[in-house]
Amino acid sequence: MEPNQEKILDKAQERVIETLARNLDLYGITMSTGLLYGTLLFQDKSMTLDEMGQALGMSKTSMSTSVRTLLDMNMVEKIWKKGTRKDHYEVNLDWYQNFIDLFSTKWRHACEQNGTVLKKSLHELRTLRESEGLSAEDLERIDLSIQRIENGLEYYQWLHRLIDSFESHEIFEFVPKQKNE
Structure with a gap:
């Protein structure tokens, strides 16, 4: 993908992520948890807490709290990945x-x-x-x-x-x- 096309893709995804995060606030979900959900939505692979923290510029502790919230609401799932001991998470795509x-x-x-x-x-x-x-x-x-x-x-x-x-x-x-x- 050319750099200009990459920018368009990134901007479209960022707009959706931010909007989802703001809307989830209506249900008592914090903005940072909503941003995490939106970020996971556009991943083509599962992510670890470290990867999430890196992607959002937040602490692992903050990511852990957000993931726990999303797990409790069945919005993300913990998945097993062969060859790694870290937990991986992916979004439940059934809106x-x-x-x-x-x-x-x-x-x-x-x-x-x-x-x-x-x-x-x-x-x-x-x-x-x-x-x-x-x-x-x-x-x-x-x-x-x-x-x-x-x-x-x-x-x-x-x-x-x-x-x-x-x-x-x-x-x-x-x-x-x-x-x-």
Whole structure:
């Protein structure tokens, strides 16, 4: 490849890497971890932590933390390479599955946390409603809170079903994967 063509390739890849890193920030993934993911995406071979650190100008410790995050989210895989004792990593190229894993992990955790809080509050309000000495206005306020919390619980049940549809890939029946046109 000629030097000018190499520059065009590098610039296009760098633009995608930076954009991916910024977008992954929406899911709580640090910019440096996003840059690592993007860098691995454009490699034609697996990389060691040392190679990653060299490519990004970051410490091996920083690379290790980022790789662990990406492994936990199933966005990279550790692979075995014959003749070397160092761990090698490569990106999982299934963007649909990467999104599903990332989305499911984050949203399921949030649903469970929020559902627990709503259920606890609902129980407390139902107990409070049975108290003596409450005015009609007090009961009205309590009932309104109960209704809003019940609506929230319905939402989280729906969100659980949505997450299930992603994990089971049923979502693709409603929103099919599309090949580039």
